[in-house]
Amino acid sequence: MTPNPYLFIVIFVAVALAFPLLPLGLAWLWRRFFQPPKPGVQKNAIYECGVESIGEAQIQFRSQYYLYAIIFLIFDVEAIFLVPFAVAFTGLPVGAFIAILVFLLLLIEGLVWAWGKGCLNWAR
Amino acid sequence: MESLEQIKNRAELAARGAKIDIVVNPGPAQQSSLLIDNEHAAAVAQFLRNHPALTFDYCSNATGVDWLDRVIKKTTKVKTVVDGVEKEVDQTIEEKIPGYLEAVYHLYSMKHKHGPLIIRMRTANRTDGARLPSLTPIWRSAELQEREIFDLYGIHFEGHPDLRRILMWDEFVDHPMRKDYREPDDYEWEPTPHDDVLEKAKQHYTPRPQLDGAENVTAQPQ
Amino acid sequence: MSEGQIDEALRSELQRQGVWVTSMQELYNWGRKNSIWPLQFGLACCAIEMIATAASRYDIARFGGEIFRPSPRQADLMIVAGTVTKKMAPQIVRLYNQMPDPKYVISMGACAISGGPFKQGYNVLKGIDRYIPVDVYIPGCPPRPEALLHAFMELQRKIDSQKLTGAGKAEHLDAKQPSEFPVPAFGEHDLQPPANPDVYHPPVLERQS
Ligand code: SF4
Numbered sequence: 236m237t238p239n240p241y242l243f244i245v246i247f248v249a250v251a252l253a254f255p256l257l258p259l260g261l262a263w264l265w266r267r268f269f270q271p272p273k274p275g276v277q278k279n280a281i282y283e284c285g286v287e288s289i290g291e292a293q294i295q296f297r298s299q300y301y302l303y304a305i306i307f308l309i310f311d312v313e314a315i316f317l318v319p320f321a322v323a324f325t326g327l328p329v330g331a332f333i334a335i336l337v338f339l340l341l342l343i344e345g346l347v348w349a350w351g352k353g354c355l356n357w358a359r
Numbered sequence: 360m361e362s363l364e365q366i367k368n369r370a371e372l373a374a375r376g377a378k379i380d381i382v383v384n385p386g387p388a389q390q391s392s393l394l395i396d397n398e399h400a401a402a403v404a405q406f407l408r409n410h411p412a413l414t415f416d417y418c419s420n421a422t423g424v425d426w427l428d429r430v431i432k433k434t435t436k437v438k439t440v441v442d443g444v445e446k447e448v449d450q451t452i453e454e455k456i457p458g459y460l461e462a463v464y465h466l467y468s469m470k471h472k473h474g475p476l477i478i479r480m481r482t483a484n485r486t487d488g489a490r491l492p493s494l495t496p497i498w499r500s501a502e503l504q505e506r507e508i509f510d511l512y513g514i515h516f517e518g519h520p521d522l523r524r525i526l527m528w529d530e531f532v533d534h535p536m537r538k539d540y541r542e543p544d545d546y547e548w549e550p551t552p553h554d555d556v557l558e559k560a561k562q563h564y565t566p567r568p569q570l571d572g573a574e575n576v577t578a579q580p581q
Numbered sequence: 582m583s584e585g586q587i588d589e590a591l592r593s594e595l596q597r598q599g600v601w602v603t604s605m606q607e608l609y610n611w612g613r614k615n616s617i618w619p620l621q622f623g624l625a626c627c628a629i630e631m632i633a634t635a636a637s638r639y640d641i642a643r644f645g646g647e648i649f650r651p652s653p654r655q656a657d658l659m660i661v662a663g664t665v666t667k668k669m670a671p672q673i674v675r676l677y678n679q680m681p682d683p684k685y686v687i688s689m690g691a692c693a694i695s696g697g698p699f700k701q702g703y704n705v706l707k708g709i710d711r712y713i714p715v716d717v718y719i720p721g722c723p724p725r726p727e728a729l730l731h732a733f734m735e736l737q738r739k740i741d742s743q744k745l746t747g748a749g750k751a752e753h754l755d756a757k758q759p760s761e762f763p764v765p766a767f768g769e770h771d772l773q774p775p776a777n778p779d780v781y782h783p784p785v786l787e788r789q790s
Contacts, residue, residue, distance in 0.1 A: 526704065527668065527704065528667075528767040529767075530767040530768065530769060531769065531770070532770065533770055535703035540703070542701075543771035543775060545707055545771070547783050547786075548707075548786070556701065563786060565785055565786065
């Protein structure tokens with residue numbers, strides 16, 4: 236008799252859950268019976284480099300970073316599409332090559348447009 | 360490089376009213392220096408940097424010196440009449456020189472590959488209001504070093520863009536490189552003390568009156 | 582034979598039969614002493630020797646201490662390697678406070694022990710043991726990597742002998758022992774306080790006549 240094929244998935248899920256939960260449970264037991272917790276102001280501090288933090292962590296960032304992030308997307312998308320293209324490059328017809336060139340041109344045009352608009356200048 | 364006298368004369372001509380003295384160094388190094396008056400220091404420095412024959416474009420080092428009040432004994436021969444006979448008698452004059460702080464700059468020329476030219480400035484006194492003009496606007500490399508002089512000697516450089524302590528913390532009030540600086544007494548554990556340290560460490564020794572006799576106890580533990 | 586200890590003769594007899602006997606304490610300490618993670622920071626020239634100890638020739642990995650952590654939250658051991666200036670001391674104490682228990686300190690080099698060559702300087706702390714408890718001191722300027730390894734083994738020995746229960750149990754298991762120490766403040770003439778009297782106990786010097 237063959238076991239139910241879903242049995243393996245059940246075992247897999249059980250092991251995957253036990254893997255993190257077992258040590259956590261052991262640690263909890265250890266803390267419960269042996270090691271008393273010793274929290275403190277500095278031990279629980281958020282910043283951990285020995286220097287006292289000043290002010291709030293929730294500060295406003297400049298909108299310039301947002302522009303840069305958007306322009307970065309151009310290169311990001313470009314890389315994602317270029318890698319499969321490069322892998323299959325030798326087997327591709329000329330049409331595909333031209334298509335990808337058009338695609339690149341569109342992205343570059345976006346970059347040039349942003350450049351011309353002055354998005355790459357860091358406004359003070 | 361031109362001699363110090365030549366530089367001095369040229370600089371006095373270029374910066375009107377400037378008064379420059381030559382401080383002679385009698386030691387083996389023989390590196391004599393120019394003492395510049397504070398009022399015209401900026402003009403003289405500008406001249407030293409910009410004059411085509413000098414072009415001291417690089418300030419490699421700026422440091423401070425602390426001079427305490429001191430007394431100089433000068434012996435002169437004086438002619439006096441003793442018992443109707445004219446005699447030469449040694450007479451000692453004590454001259455009191457009040458203390459001051461000094462800033463010393465070492466200048467080089469990258470262009471002409473000559474140097475160093477040493478210039479000095481003196482404060483009027485050693486109290487905390489000791490002020491000097493900053494040369495940072497002329498030599499940018501003096502910026503951090505002037506901050507260090509401010510930190511360790513307490514000279515306030517007027518016109519310095521960012522005069523804060525650099526080595527010690529901001530709350531610190533003393534100037535550790537001054538000769539009358541008294542460090543905090545943390546000599547409670549000195550395993551091998553000698554000389555000055557022994558004297559300081561003795562303040563922390565436990566007295567043994569039963570062994571040494573109470574009258575020999577010199578220091579009290581804290 | 583004290584409680585929790587295993588009769589050595591019985592144990593070796595059992596071992597010959599293929600049975601391995603251990604106690605909770607031994608297992609716990611064995612695990613801890615072979616995975617000491619040091620905090621990754623160096624203060625002066627001694628740190629170069631610490632780096633050499635971690636590199637391939639001396640190879641602290643043989644003792645389970647190669648994982649230098651850049652965060653105090655993941656470190657067990659603080660190697661104070663180098664000159665502790667007074668300006669840096671509060672940061673060191675704060676880092677120590679942020680390490681989770683159990684935590685240990687190795688004071689490496691003359692500077693970290695007593696101020697070393699800079700002892701009479703205006704800006705150097707005369708020993709990190711003024712503010713935090715130190716487990717192992719290594720003299721030297723700088724101590725050679727072998728010396729650091731020796732200190733490491735000394736620390737392992739110490740960890741191995743720590744007890745889980747009873748009166749002399751390890752500090753981190755004792756709820757009454759502190760895990761944080763006050764951070765000195767920048768004063769007008771010196772750090773305030775100049776030393777933590779709960780931690781710092783210099784030997785009393787007899788007056789010499
Ligand atoms: S003990 Fe010596 S080697 Fe180590 S930090 Fe101090 S001066 Fe440098």
